[in-house]
Amino acid sequence: MSYKKHFQFIGLILCLNFLAACTVTELDADGNPIIPKDPNAIVSFQDFTLSEVADQLWQPKVFPEATQDFVSWDSIKSQLEAQQIITKQSYFVRLNGTVESVDLGRIKGIIKLKVGDTRIDLQVGRIIKGNSIRDASKYVLFDDFKNQIRFAQISREFNSRAMLSVGKPDSSWVSGEVSVIAAITIDQNTIRDAVPIQITRGGQ
Incomplete structure (x- = not known):
């Protein structure tokens, strides 16, 4: 093999090795390269539908938070009596009381609950x-959403x-005792x- 052909052969081997080491990048419908997501990247709610966001938050975080880390009604009541809650605030709270009425419409409904000497209207329906729920939870942060509308x-x-x-709920609940975990504003x-x-x- 001549000296010139020897170097051409070495060059060919080097080119083949280089091509073998390259990763083929897939293209999308517009011919743009598809960049795979970084597996170590922080997951953002911006990439999810609202239903998917709720799935990520409700059962794993918000519901346990509401049912385990609630504020007592006595604490809320004492603040109300002292007129300490001036600015708008939301809480998860446990209420033990008597159902006075159940008024269900096709879209909106109200359960009137008497807790001690206080009457509270619980919203039910479509x-x-x-x-209240969003603002009471420490897990729902504005910065995790694309904009104010999604939030x-x-x-x-x-x-x-x-x-x-x-x-x-139905009319059979009236006059019955209940224990309620609620989000209130x-x-x-x-x-x-x-x-x-x-x-x-x-009322258990």
């Missing part, structure tokens, strides 16, 4: 106003899951919204 819309997903947990020492998350009949 339409729940306010953001507002996640409340609907939480409310829907809360209604599934509560079940279907208080502003200017007034309960603005209350959403039940769990209701146990019999």
